[in-house]
Amino acid sequence: MGRIAYRCPATREALATGPDGLFRRDGALYRFLPRAQADSVPVPNFLDLAAAGDGQRASLSMYDTATATAVYRNFLDWLFATFGEDEAAWRRAMVARLALRAGDAVLVTGCGLGDDIPPIMDAVGAGGEVHAQDLSPAMVQAAAGQWARAGGMQPRFSVGDAARLPFADGAFDAAFHFGGINLFDDIAGGIAEMARVVRPGGRVVLGDEGVAPWLRGTDYARMVIANIPLWGREAPIALLPPTARQVRLDWILGNCFWVISFTAGEGLPPINPHVPHKGRRGGTMWTRHHGVLEGVTPETRQRVESAAGAAGLSVHDWLEANLRARLAEAGDVQAGSAGDQPSSTAIPKPVRP
Numbered sequence: 582m583g584r585i586a587y588r589c590p591a592t593r594e595a596l597a598t599g600p601d602g603l604f605r606r607d608g609a610l611y612r613f614l615p616r617a618q619a620d621s622v623p624v625p626n627f628l629d630l631a632a633a634g635d636g637q638r639a640s641l642s643m644y645d646t647a648t649a650t651a652v653y654r655n656f657l658d659w660l661f662a663t664f665g666e667d668e669a670a671w672r673r674a675m676v677a678r679l680a681l682r683a684g685d686a687v688l689v690t691g692c693g694l695g696d697d698i699p700p701i702m703d704a705v706g707a708g709g710e711v712h713a714q715d716l717s718p719a720m721v722q723a724a725a726g727q728w729a730r731a732g733g734m735q736p737r738f739s740v741g742d743a744a745r746l747p748f749a750d751g752a753f754d755a756a757f758h759f760g761g762i763n764l765f766d767d768i769a770g771g772i773a774e775m776a777r778v779v780r781p782g783g784r785v786v787l788g789d790e791g792v793a794p795w796l797r798g799t800d801y802a803r804m805v806i807a808n809i810p811l812w813g814r815e816a817p818i819a820l821l822p823p824t825a826r827q828v829r830l831d832w833i834l835g836n837c838f839w840v841i842s843f844t845a846g847e848g849l850p851p852i853n854p855h856v857p858h859k860g861r862r863g864g865t866m867w868t869r870h871h872g873v874l875e876g877v878t879p880e881t882r883q884r885v886e887s888a889a890g891a892a893g894l895s896v897h898d899w900l901e902a903n904l905r906a907r908l909a910e911a912g913d914v915q916a917g918s919a920g921d922q923p924s925s926t927a928i929p930k931p932v933r934p
């Protein structure tokens with residue numbers, strides 16, 4: 582058994598292992614694919630065909646047929662010959678973007694024939710753990726058959742939608758995807774799931790077809806897009822989760838494929854919004870966003886700005902002081918306090934216009 586146990590992709594609850602598959606508490610069963618050999622590691626199938634959208638149906642019609650693996654291998658040979666790359670060396674360089682260490686646990690989504698698995702196994706070593714999943718049972722059967730026991734370790738395989746992963750939050754040190762996300766029904770979900778299952782500080786790398794923006798409009802771009810329309814897609818950089826940090830976007834393979842790499846963070850980027858602005862307007866990022874009141878007439882605005890300048894205060898400090906003074910006069914007992922957010926400057930004495 583590996584360190585990382587499967588969870589229900591819908592409820593995230595732990596699953597029990599039975600002879601035919603993985604069970605949920607309520608009896609729902611995720612069946613194992615038929616085993617290639619009696620001793621092969623079981624491959625659970627989390628595919629929910631009833632929930633499959635157009636993208637999943639299109640992918641299954643392409644990648645889950647009797648000839649799919651041969652057709653795809655043929656495509657890979659064409660692709661790497663077209664761009665003059667050695668596939669194994671190219672995949673090693675792609676995997677290097679994950680900055681893996683010995684013992685790491687890594688997930689590959691949309692693994693296809695699993696050609697990224699050997700360089701990942703080399704990087705994490707026998708003490709690491711590699712999981713690979715794909716929507717297509719045919720691709721997973723082929724990958725599991727080829728990489729069942731390689732490099733002193735046993736990769737684990739599963740079938741399912743990469744936008745609904747059967748793993749707990751933060752289970753992996755890194756996640757990798759190449760070549761399928763353009764066809765996902767839920768691209769943002771596919772990226773968010775990679776980020777979710779990677780621990781904070783772990784690396785996520787994903788890439789797919791999409792000619793670089795500066796090539797659009799050239800005959801080169803028209804030719805490659807005419808050849809495969811998916812190469813006209815754009816990098817989904819705006820779909821990254823707000824937790825993404827140290828984001829990098831670049832283009833590879835004749836600048837016809839984008840690659841996004843990022844570190845999984847927690848929450849929004851750290852920021853101190855209470856640093857006071859020096860100068861005429863004053864206030865802070867916090868007050869300018871959360872403290873906006875109604876507008877006043879242009880004449881009043883101009884008079885307030887003049888009064889603040891004459892008092893040697895920023896407009897923010899002048900308003901804060903005078904409005905609090907007015908509130909105190911009106912009997913508001915909290916008027917002198919700084920409120921529930923820290924004011925980074927002492928509240929100045931009220932100044933009458």
Ligand SMILES: C[S@@+](CC[C@H](N)C(=O)[O-])C[C@H]1O[C@@H](n2cnc3c(N)ncnc32)[C@H](O)[C@@H]1O
Nearest residue numbers: 640644691692693715716717742743759760761
């Ligand atoms: C072009 S192949 C890429 C395979 C492999 N990553 C590689 O680099 O050669 C795209 C793969 O994505 C898989 N795929 C498509 N939609 C998927 C989804 N929603 N979830 C998981 N895999 C998906 C397909 O079944 C197919 O095996």
